[in-house]
Amino acid sequence: EDQVTQSPEALRLQEGESSSLNCSYTVSGLRGLFWYRQDPGKGPEFLFTLYSAGEEKEKERLKATLTKKESFLHITAPKPEDSATYLCAVWGTQGGSEKLVFGKGTKLTVNP
Amino acid sequence: EAGVAQSPRYKIIEKRQSVAFWCNPISGHATLYWYQQILGQGPKLLIQFQNNGVVDDSQLPKDRFSAERLKGVDSTLKIQPAKLEDSAVYLCASSLVNYEQYFGPGTRLTVT
Numbered sequence: 001e002d003q004v005t006q007s008p009e010a011l012r013l014q015e016g017e018s019s020s021l022n023c024s025y026t027v028s029g030l031r032g033l034f035w036y037r038q039d040p041g042k043g044p045e046f047l048f049t050l051y052s053a054g055e056e057k058e059k060e061r062l063k064a065t066l067t068k069k070e071s072f073l074h075i076t077a078p079k080p081e082d083s084a085t086y087l088c089a090v091w092g093t094q095g096g097s098e099k100l101v102f103g104k105g106t107k108l109t110v111n112p
Numbered sequence: 113e114a115g116v117a118q119s120p121r122y123k124i125i126e127k128r129q130s131v132a133f134w135c136n137p138i139s140g141h142a143t144l145y146w147y148q149q150i151l152g153q154g155p156k157l158l159i160q161f162q163n164n165g166v167v168d169d170s171q172l173p174k175d176r177f178s179a180e181r182l183k184g185v186d187s188t189l190k191i192q193p194a195k196l197e198d199s200a201v202y203l204c205a206s207s208l209v210n211y212e213q214y215f216g217p218g219t220r221l222t223v224t
Contacts, residue, residue, distance in 0.1 A: 004154075034211060043116070043203050043215030044155065087154055091211050097170075100211055102154030 003027050004090050006103035013110050016077050021086055021106045024070040029093030033071050035064050036087040038105065044087055078110045114138065116216035118204050124222045130192040133219045137185065137206030143167075145213060146179055146189050147203040155203055161187065194223045 007022045023033070032051050036044035048057040050066040057064045061082065063074040073086055085105040092099065117136040125131050137144050142163050147155035158177065160167040163184040172179070176195070181187040191198055201220050205213035 032211060034213075036215075041217075043205070043218050044213075046212055046214060049210075049212055089154070089211070099168075100157060102156070104152065104154050 003094060003099075003101045004088060004103040006086075006088050006106050008106060009104070010107045011109070013075075013078055013108070015079055015110055015112050018074070018076045018078070020075070021073040021108070022070060023073070023088030023090075023103055025088075025090045025092070025101075027090050027092030027094050027099070027101065029098075030068075031091040031093075031098065033066055034089040034091070035062075035071070035073055036089065038085045038087055047086075075108070078108075080110045080112050083108055083110045116204055116206055116214055118202075118216035118219055120219055121217065122220050122222075124224065125194055127196055127223050128193040130190065131194055131221065132188050132190045133202050133204075133221075135187045135189070135204030135216060137187075137204070138208075138214055141206035141208050141214070142184070143207045144181055144187050145205040145207070146187070147205065149201045149203055149218070151200075158189070191221075194221075196223050199223045 004025045032049055034049050035047040038044040048064040053068045055066050061076050065072045085107045087105045088103045119134050144161045146158045149155045158172045159169040159179045161181040179189045199222050201218040203215050203218045205215040207213045
């Protein structure tokens with residue numbers, strides 16, 4: 001069973017069309033939830049850390065929020081340069097030990 | 113500030129051959145990680161070092177994979193012998209704060 005599920009797998013938006021990406025998780029004892037951006041052929045780039053439900057972080061057109069079961073990455077008025085794969089990673093307790101687990105990512109394409 | 117350095121960037125080997133990857137983390141980052149990322153998947157943690165010591169190697173296939181971090185700085189990851197299913201991108205990351213990781217560009221390994 002996947003511990004971190006991201007949806008949708010792929011999303012196409014027009015420039016300026018706001019939307020949200022979802023990351024749901026089943027790990028217990030959440031220690032932190034991380035969002036990364038990955039461009040083709042590159043390593044992931046750190047965006048945000050969220051530690052507790054209700055927390056929000058913002059950076060330019062991106063805003064990340066966290067509840068007890070999921071996180072959203074809201075993209076406001078996206079531009080073509082926001083096109084990338086967005087990865088969610090969850091740090092929590094699973095099977096008695098702490099683990100960091102990545103989701104499969106959401107591939108975002110923003111058309112001009 | 114220099115980022116995480118990795119070499120080589122690309123490697124093609126035949127199955128049953130050996131291969132080694134090198135990583136130089138960001139200066140001052142005590143924690144170093146090696147990940148395997150298969151196309152279309154999120155990164156999978158292979159091994160995590162805190163200075164010289166191993167924190168987590170539960171997902172490292174120890175019959176063929178080995179890693180070391182001498183003097184708490186550079187690290188090498190070795191595969192011996194390689195299998196077709198080892199074809200992937202191998203990412204190195206380092207962090208100062210809990211799992212807020214900075215990734216290198218990765219090494220793309222193709223096993224034929």
